[in-house]
Structures are given as structure tokens and as C-alpha cells.
Amino acid sequence: MATLALPGRRALAVDHRAVGRFTMATALVAVLAYLVLAPLIRLQLKAFTGPGGNSYHAAFARDGFGRTLLYTVGLALGSLLIALVLGTWLAWASTRLPRRLRFLSVFPVLPIVVPAIALVVGWAFLLAPGPGYLNAVLRKLPWWSGDTTGPINIYSLPWIVIITGFSLTSFVYLFVRAAFANIGADFLEAAQVCGSPGYQVFFRVTLPLLRPALTYGGGVALLLGLGQLTGPLLLGTNEGITVLTTDMYNQVSSTPVDYGLAAAIGSPLLGFGLLVVLGQKFLLGDQRRFVTHGGKGFRSSARPSKIAAVGIVLFSLTATVLPLIGLLIVSLSRYWTKNVRPSTFTLDNFRKVLEASATRDAIQNSVVYSLIAVLIVLPIGFAAASILLRGRRYPVLAPILDFLVTLPLGVPAVLFGVGFLVTYSQKPFVLYGTRWVMILVYVTLMLPFATRMQLSGLIALGDSYEEASRVSGAGPVRTKLRVILPLMRSSLGGAAALMFVLLTQEFTASVLVRSLHTQVMGTVLFDSWGSGFFPLVAAVALIMSAVTAVGVAVALVAGGSDSLNAL
């Protein structure tokens, strides 16, 4: 299929193979358009057709909406600031690690692969004003010795911002570290030979070269910050801290359900997401320019630094290990109190979780839904990547397809969640309550990853293997099966495992689309949190992390140590 380039619309207008190929590509784009756009459009229509005309007036005139908007922007910008500073510093530090400690450079990525909801719950166990373990430790210090609560209150906006900032740091880190790797050592050496001292090289050469990565990584982090549901929902509800996402969630989850209101509240997020996706297309143009790189890679001319290693370890301890320790202690205890009694530790909570049919089903559902979704999205991503690779052949379809598969990255998952709820609880496809609506939303959320990762695999492969097969007498199908698939095996394996990781920890869309019979690990954890069964919450969170860890291990084995960078 790769071999017969359509020469232009005038010449050879009827080539039946080209027509067949074009029909299939159109069908794919149509299906994806329905999958991605239908929920967003139907949701948006609700906003215009609410009771009394449109819901915008009702939504924006409510008490406290201005504060919600303010909190949303504050959360996004605050966590972005933390992420940019920490992420850039950590990326720089990772280039200055001593040779023996190079493996440490994976650590700052951990907050992405450990389920976000587990980390948030873990932080709550540490920093809740009353029984938080770290608070209890801090109260032993002379400054706070008289207090009975505090000094830190995790259920407050600044701490929600800090916790969110930690998880966004990993994204900025990934982008900036990749950019560091692409700065050829010779650029910096050239600057030094020209007489620039070290600090000048950093500000005059390194930082300007990082600017695209900082812009892009910062953009992604900003979108994630705006669409953040987990942190504000679990930590902010008690104190009445609402952001747009939690506001939407409340409209949909409490009676009376008002989809119009939820849609109107989500509109700013949708608009901003669209703006970023389209703006990025406009700014970056043809994405293929950015995919492969050569060169010697970045080598800092400065000596390896102990501070770099210490900084990375410190960040990983704070952002990942501490909350996991909090989870571990609570999961082993009978009750969550400020006093830790190792002598009373028990595995009962795990036993209960694994015996209760609700939690067992949820674990099974998570794994099964994720696997099915991965199996569906991989071939779709392969087809989409193949079309994007030969974009010139599809002058109209390719840009549309590119937009469709990028959209789930720009539009917050909470919008897709509510959109799917609206779309699939009415005709023509009434799927609400079945596993398929969960699987479809998972497929949609994974489209960007499935396509991008396979696209870069295909680009790295080049054309000649495929062409060599065609001139050897093999048809398109044989070529794909015998040559392309085996050669793509490792990048396919890496992509599959990574998507499995992201899906088993999915919470935002799941919590909106789930029903009584389609619970997954994240939603069960959230329900137990709401009912106050904290030791069970901790046990589920740890099990969830363990399932994810298996996926990460598979990803590393299948795709090599670079597969985390594919994110």
C-alpha cells in the first residue's frame, strides 16, 4: 500500500487501488471523528439547550463561580510554575549525574507511572491536619509542640497546588531532558572556544535552545493543570475548594443531574484545549521534523555533580516514596490515627480487599478493560500513523486525522467523561452501564499515544524495508505481516505496556462513566475514600500501584529503557 503514490489529482484519476485505499482512510477518519467529536459536540449542545434557553447564564451567575474560575487558574499557573522550575532543574541535574548513577535519571518520571490517585491519598495520610503522620512528626518539634492539629493542612489550595506541581514536574522533566539530549555537545564547545564562560554558555546558548521544549512541555503541563480532577476532588471537597473540573463533576454526580450546567462549566476548558491543539499545529507545522535526531548528544562540560544526584534522589523521595510510605503504614494498620504502632500491623486489609467481590471485580475490570482498549487502539493507531506518514497523499484527510488524534491530549479527560456519559446514554448507541462505554472512552484517551508512538517507530524504520519487500514480489498484506510487524515488535510492545499503565490508573474519565457494575480500581478507591474506610483505601491504592508496576516492568523489557520517554 505504500508503494503506489498517487501522482496528483489530474493524472490517473481512476486507480482502483488508490480508490480503495482512500475509501478505507476515509472510513477510519469518520469512525474516529465520531468517537472523538460526538461526545464533545453533544455535550456542548447541552449547554445551549438547557432549561430556559442556554445554561451559560445559569452556570456563570451562580454564587462562587468567580472564585471557582480563580482557583482553576491559580491551580494551573501555580503548579505550572513549580513544574517548570523543578522540571528544568532536574533535567539539568540528570545531565550532570556521575556515570555510575546515570540510572537515577529515570526517577523523576515515577510520579507519572505511580497512579495519581494513590499519590494524592498517600499525601493525605501524611499531611492531613489531625492524623497526618508528617504533621504528627512536625508537632514534636519545638515550634508546634502545643498544637493538636497542623501545622500543615493538605486540604487547602496551596497544598493542592504543590501536590499537583509535583506530578506535572515529571512532564516538564521529560520534555526538557529530551531537549538537552538533542543539544549537540559541539554547540556548547563552540561557545566555550569562542570565549564564553560557563554561566554565559548556559544563558546565551543552552537556555535559548531549550525554549521550544520549555514552551511545549509547559503547554502540556498547563493543560494537565487546568484539567486536573483527582487532587481537587479528593483534597478540596471538604473545605469547599472547587475548580472547574470538580464543579462539572458535582453537577453530574449529584441529583438533580444537570448536563447543561456541566457542559457550560466545561466550555472554557474545551475552548482552551482546542486553542492549544490548533495553535501547536500552527506553530510546529509538520511534526515529522521533530521526530528523529542525530548528533553526539548533550554532555555537560562541567564535572559530574553530587548535588545533582542528591537533588534527584530528594525529589523522588518527596514526590513518590513518602506518599507510598504513608499508604503502606495505613494499609497495615487497623485504623488511621496519628500514632503508628508497628506491633499491631496486619495484612487483614489486603485480605479484605481481595476477598470482597466489589474490589476483586474492580481490579479485574481495570485489567480487562485496559487490555481490550489497548488491543483496539493499537491497530487504529497503526492505521492512523500509516496515513499520517504518507500525509502528502491525503492532503485533506491527514490534517483532519492529525487533529482528531491530538485532541484527547488537549481536551481534559473530564470533558470526555461527561461527553461519553451524555452520548452513550441515548440513541443511536445506548451503551451506558456496559463495559463498552468504559472501553470506548479508554480507546479515545489513548489515541494520541497509540498514534504518536507508532508513527515515530515507522519513521525510524524508513521506507526501504517495505519497498524491498514489495519489489521482492510480496503484496501489501504479506509485507505488513512479515516485515513491518516483526520490525515494529519492540515499539509496539513498549506502546502497549505504557498504555496499559496509563489506563489501569485512569480515574478522571472512569469516575464519570462508570456504573454500579463497571467499577475499576480508581473508582472503588474513591468510593472507599468517601465512606472513610481509610485502611481499605490504602490497600487498594497499593494494589493499584502494583498492577501499574507490572505494566512498567513489561514496558521496560519490551521497549527498552527509553520507552518512558515516548510519553
Place this chain on the structure above:
Amino acid sequence: MSSVSLKGLTKRFDGKPPTHAMKDLDFDIEEGEFIALLGPSGCGKTTTLRCVAGLETPTRGQITIGDRAVFDSTRRINVPPDKRKIGMVFQSYALWPHMSVRKNIAYPLKARGLKQAIAQGRVEETARLVECEELLDRLPMQLSGGQQQRVALARALAARPEVILFDEPLSNLDARLRDQMRSEIHELHRRAPFTAIFVTHDQSEALALGQRIAIMRAGAIEQLDTPQRVFEAPATEYVAAFIGMSNRLELRRTDTGWTCGGQPLEGLAPDAADATVVARFSPDAARLAKNLEEIEAHETALPVQIVDVEFGGRQMNVTATAAATRVRVHVSADRDSWTRRITPDDRLVLAFAPRSAAMFPAEPAQEPNQAEAAPAVAGV
């Protein structure tokens, strides 16, 4: 093996402005003939090859392999590459890294359903032909560049296709290996002839391998002839420049005789009907003399001033100006020869035999932009 014929083949790339990779290309390749497509990068030679393979679709024209039309724009025929019975050797070799050498060579046989041939030992036979039978169970990664090249050749030959297409197959090899592979391909073709189209930008490769050479320029063929004819009688000044006649002198007939840039020519006068001609000759076809007395009867001579002298091992590479035109001459570097002691600013005499030079009309009517190719040493 079959004949191949291209008729009116045109490939246009839409763009602003639209460009032509080739324009109304016509030529026929006889059964068993080895033809070389020679030209600088961007002249359309690789696109032509890929059109024959079916990897690109021409805008117009016909391609016939044997007696079967594989492409015909008027009859809307476009046979996909896998149905064209061709073999191809890629510049990057494109050996599939996940298959052993044996599987790579057997692939075209399997893909074309020639199980019997595999059973009869065709894979081993082909491997023996290119002397890589001891590599059969290795993976491509474990082979050197030259070995990979051999395996790629074996894969192209295995199914005994009607034509074998070579896309600059030697350009990734180092100079020594390139010479060796070149003579091996030549020998292989002499022992067991196959129809071949060989794309290259290296004139020595084309001269050595091609039974005929097609020299391409901007999507058209400048000359299609045997290497001997191309070398001895280049059809256009462009061809002459491309095959190494890098020296260019504009000669003018006056009432008193021939001149070059105002200076009178000594010795034998060029045999040309036009009033102004361009003489092209290679640095090896000229020599330097101390003075006009040393000029022989069959030579044309012109006073020159030496600009620079490089030591080139077996010869001295001398740059000189003759009537404001730069020329390069290779002279003897023998220790006892006086030419070893040539230094810049020396005033000497340039001598060349008109019969070993090529003469062209100074302003050829059929190629208005010929002059732009004047210093054309591209690819030489």
C-alpha cells in the same frame, strides 16, 4: 530476463512551481543488457528507476517489461511492484534485520510462490553465485558492508527476475571495497547475463559496468551510447564536463588564425567549421612545455601562467591561467622530470591534441542554458 522499454515517460511533482523529475524519457534496454543511468543528484535517474520498479507512479508514458505493459497512462495500467517480476538492490541494502541471510534470500521465492525452487536449492545456489554461502545462517547485523551488499544482490537475483534494478548500490562502501564489488558485479553479469538498470553518480562506475550509458540531466537523456563512444565523442558539452573533461577553452577564428581570449593559438589549428567553438579536454589529455619550440605537430598550444602546483603522488596537479581562463593539467611527478620544479608564476606553454579534445558550438541552439554548466565538475 527481458527487454525493458520506456516511452514518453514523464513524472511531474505538483508544487509551486511544478517540477519535472523526468520529461518524455524514451529508451529501450535489450534482453541481457546492462545499462547505467549516470547523472548528478536531482537529475531524475533514481525517480526513473523507481518508476520502473513501480515504487513511484509516472505522470505520463509507458513502461514495458518483456512484452507486458506494466505502466500505461493512456490505458490506465499500473501494475504494483510485487507483480512486476523485478529484483532491486537498494542503496541502504535494506536487508531485513530480523531475518537470517537465508530467509532474506528465500523471501522473493516464497513471496512469488516458488517453493519448488527453494526445495531444489536455489537459495544456496544464488548465495554461491555471489560467494556468500558461508553466511547463510547469520543475521544482517553481523555482516560487513561488502557482505551485506552481496546478500542484497543475491536476494535480487534469487527469483530470476526479468530485470534487476540497482539504486546506487556501491555508494555506501569505502573506495577499495567499491572497486572490488564493481568488478564482481561485472564478472557476474558476464558469466550469467541479466537485464539490469544501474543508477549511479560515479562516472567510473558507469563506464566500467554499463554496456551502454545514459547520461541524464534535468530529467532528460543527454546521451545514450556505449562507454567508449561517450568517452571519445561526448554528444554535448554537459556530457563532456560530466565524464571528466573539466578544462574549457573558448576558441575564436579570426582573419589571422585561431585565438583564445585574444591570444593567438600556436601549432595545429582546431578542425571546426564554426567561427567560435568550445574545446573541452581532461587534465590528463594536456601537457605543459617549456616553450613553443617543444610543441609537436599534432598539438595546439597556448602560453600560460602557473597559479598553483599540488603534489599528487604519481603526478603534479598544476593550475594555470591561459588567457584569463583557468585550466588544470596533470604533469609528471617523476623526480628526474623538469616538471617537478614548476613553481607559481612560471610562464610556460599549454599543449593539447585537438583530436583528444571535444569541440562544441559555443552557443548551442538546442540548449540555451548550456553555458551555465560550464564549470560543471559536478559528480566528477
